[in-house]
Amino acid sequence: MELAIKIFQFILSISILVVLHELGHFLPAKWFKTKVEKFYLFFDPWFSVVKKKIGETEYGIGWLPFGGYVKIAGMVDESMDTEQLKQPAQPWEFRAKPAWQRLIIMLGGVTVNFFLAWLIYSCLSFFNGEMYTDLTKFNNGIGVTEAGKKMGFQNGDKIISIDGKPAERLENSAINILFSNSVTVLRNGKEISFPVNDAGVADVIRQREAKLYITPRIPMVIDSLATPSSKGSGLAVGDKVIGINGQKTPFFDEVSTVLDQNKGKTVSLEILRNNATQTLSVPVDQNGKLGVVINTKDLGNLITDKKYSFGESIPRGFERTIEALTMQVKQFKIMFNSKIQGYKNVGGPIAIVKSMPVDKAADGSIGINWPAFWSFTAMFSIWLAFLNLIPIPGLDGGHVLFTLYEIIVGKPVPQKVLENAQMIGVIFLLGLMLLIFGSDIFKIFTGKL
Numbered sequence: 001m002e003l004a005i006k007i008f009q010f011i012l013s014i015s016i017l018v019v020l021h022e023l024g025h026f027l028p029a030k031w032f033k034t035k036v037e038k039f040y041l042f043f044d045p046w047f048s049v050v051k052k053k054i055g056e057t058e059y060g061i062g063w064l065p066f067g068g069y070v071k072i073a074g075m076v077d078e079s080m081d082t083e084q085l086k087q088p089a090q091p092w093e094f095r096a097k098p099a100w101q102r103l104i105i106m107l108g109g110v111t112v113n114f115f116l117a118w119l120i121y122s123c124l125s126f127f128n129g130e131m132y133t134d135l136t137k138f139n140n141g142i143g144v145t146e147a148g149k150k151m152g153f154q155n156g157d158k159i160i161s162i163d164g165k166p167a168e169r170l171e172n173s174a175i176n177i178l179f180s181n182s183v184t185v186l187r188n189g190k191e192i193s194f195p196v197n198d199a200g201v202a203d204v205i206r207q208r209e210a211k212l213y214i215t216p217r218i219p220m221v222i223d224s225l226a227t228p229s230s231k232g233s234g235l236a237v238g239d240k241v242i243g244i245n246g247q248k249t250p251f252f253d254e255v256s257t258v259l260d261q262n263k264g265k266t267v268s269l270e271i272l273r274n275n276a277t278q279t280l281s282v283p284v285d286q287n288g289k290l291g292v293v294i295n296t297k298d299l300g301n302l303i304t305d306k307k308y309s310f311g312e313s314i315p316r317g318f319e320r321t322i323e324a325l326t327m328q329v330k331q332f333k334i335m336f337n338s339k340i341q342g343y344k345n346v347g348g349p350i351a352i353v354k355s356m357p358v359d360k361a362a363d364g365s366i367g368i369n370w371p372a373f374w375s376f377t378a379m380f381s382i383w384l385a386f387l388n389l390i391p392i393p394g395l396d397g398g399h400v401l402f403t404l405y406e407i408i409v410g411k412p413v414p415q416k417v418l419e420n421a422q423m424i425g426v427i428f429l430l431g432l433m434l435l436i437f438g439s440d441i442f443k444i445f446t447g448k449l
Contacts, residue, residue, distance in 0.1 A: 002366050006356040009368060011065060013377045015041055017113070017384055018068035024112030025070045025105055032101045035092045038071035072105070075399075076418045099407045106399045113385035117324065120378035122317025128371050129307040133170035133216070135159055137302045140217035141186075143253025148213040151177070151200030155253055156217065157185040172323070174214050178204060179330035216302055220252040220294050227291030233282045235292060236273065243270030252294060260288035324379050328386040394425025 018041055029036050036057045040048075044062030051060030062068070074093025089096040094105070124130075141156040159167045161184045167173045177183055178201050184193040204213050220241040225231045243249055244258045245268050259267070262284050269282045269290075282290060308316055357372035391401040398421065406412045 002358055003353075005358055005366055005368060006353050009356045009373055009376075010353045013373065013380060014065060014067075016377060017116070017381050018042070020112050020116055021109040021384060021388075022068050022070045024108035024110070025072070026108075028101075028105045028108045029070070029072055029094070032097055032105065033092060034094055034097060034101075034105065035073035036070055037073055038069070040070075041068045043067060043069070076415075076422045099403055099412075103400065103403045103407070106396050106403060109396055110385040110388050113381045113388075114321065114325075117378040117381040117385075118317050118321045120317075120374050120381070121320040121324075122313045124371060124374060124378070125308045125316045125320070126310055126313035129305060131303060131305045132168075132172075133299075133302050134304040135167050135170050135173060137304075138216050140251060143215045143217045143251060145213045147200050147203035147207060149200070150203055151197050151213075152183070152194045153185070153214070154187060155251070157187050159214075160184045160186055160191065170214065170216075175327065176330075177214075179327070215253065216299060217251045217253060218294075218296070218298055219250060220255045222292045223295035224293045225291065226293055227285075229283050229285070230291035233290075234280045235269075235271070235282065235290070238273065240272040241269060242272050242277070244268065256288070259284050259290065263288045321378070321382060324382040325386060328383055392425050392428065393421035394429050398422075398425055 022039060022041075026036055026039055038058045038060070040060050040062050042049075042062035043064040043066060044051075044060060045064060047063065048060040049063050051058055053059075072094045074089060074095040094102060097105075135158075138158060141158045142153065143155050144151075144153040144157075159173060161167055162173060162176050162180045163182060164184075167176075177196060180196055182193050182195050184191055186192075222235060222237055222239045222241075224237060225235060241249060241255050244255065245262075247258060249255045249258055264284065264286050266281050266283050269280045271278050271280060285291060357369045357376065359367045359369035359372075361367070388396040389400070391397040402413045402418060402421075
């Protein structure tokens with residue numbers, strides 16, 4: 001049931017984005033009296049699921065859910081139908097229109113994607129507000145994993161800024177740090193700036209702990225005993241662990257580190273109980289755990305629930321859209337970095353489906369988490385806008401590049417060059433699609449997905 005809901009969400013999100021993106025091409029084409037031969041949700045090689053011709057345009061749904069398209073007469077597109085182009089240009093064809101009109105038609109899709117994301121983010125800010133973990137409330141600083149330490153952080157650091165911009169939200173900052181050049185922290189009372197080590201970033205991405213390598217520092221107070229060994233160890237609910245084997249460990253991250261070094265052993269645990277210090281001999285399991293659940297109630301004090309008025313939500317929606325767009329651009333920095341090798345962790349449709357959010361109720365029922373769904377759709381809309389603007393033949397960006405060349409130089413790119421470039425672009429995109437799908441399938445069989 002959970003998988004079915006995730007697949008439904010993915011298809012619904014893609015359908016909304018594709019239809020609106022293609023409308024961004026379709027409407028200006030109609031305004032400029034350009035013939036649109038097809039309007040399709042999803043691709044239809046060999047056959048369509050449904051189709052109906054209305055006026056001069058065939059509307060349909062294909063069976064291959066990887067996007068969609070509008071087929072505009074007189075345009076070199078992914079259909080590679082060049083027979084029409086051998087005839088003299090007709091006034092209702094794309095190639096007969098002025099360059100500025102063709103540019104508007106080609107930019108229509110990404111423009112719709114941008115404004116759709118802005119609209120969604122504005123609505124989310126207005127109706128739901130934003131709940132985030134506030135870094136400015138981390139009075140004890142941060143705890144970091146080994147990957148985080150390799151990046152340059154130390155336990156107890158207080159993050160002040162990332163690339164000179166104030167760091168406020170843990171959820172955003174943990175991601176932004178991966179793409180940053182430098183981070184400024186307060187360490188032992190002094191401000192220190194350092195470049196983020198690529199080797200540490202590579203570890204974070206490889207271990208898929210982008211939201212876990214930085215955590216708030218909290219004391220380890222026992223909330224419940226979960227295993228027979230912990231129940232027989234002498235530990236009690238409310239105990240606060242303050243030391244292990246004579247080493248002071250006032251915070252959970254320090255306790256976790258020492259326990260990990262003592263897997264399968266018995267440690268001397270110094271605890272604080274009823275304001276009195278006691279020492280217990282406690283077994284550590286093979287996973288470096290004590291078999292207890294820690295009290296995390298103090299984490300609620302770190303959460304900020306920010307509300308926005310209607311007037312505030314519109315500029316905030318724009319800010320979130322720009323943040324999402326900037327994030328997409330920055331991802332290319334680590335994707336092609338020889339040390340980080342982010343391309344090895346790129347996920348395709350299968351990985352996206354698995355990551356789709358679901359809402360699990362206390363009674364075990366599963367439903368759609370609509371705020372999370374719309375947040376994903378907004379982010380994906382910006383991703384599609386960015387992807388389509390890359391100047392690769394076969395994408396909107398390729399057509400825009402050739403049209404801008406025509407506007408600047410004063411003459412169009414030769415038809416044969418357009419056809420060859422489109423063919424190369426289609427082959428490249430098909431190869432990229434096969435590579436991404438192959439990566440997903442490989443990860444499934446190797447247990448990495």
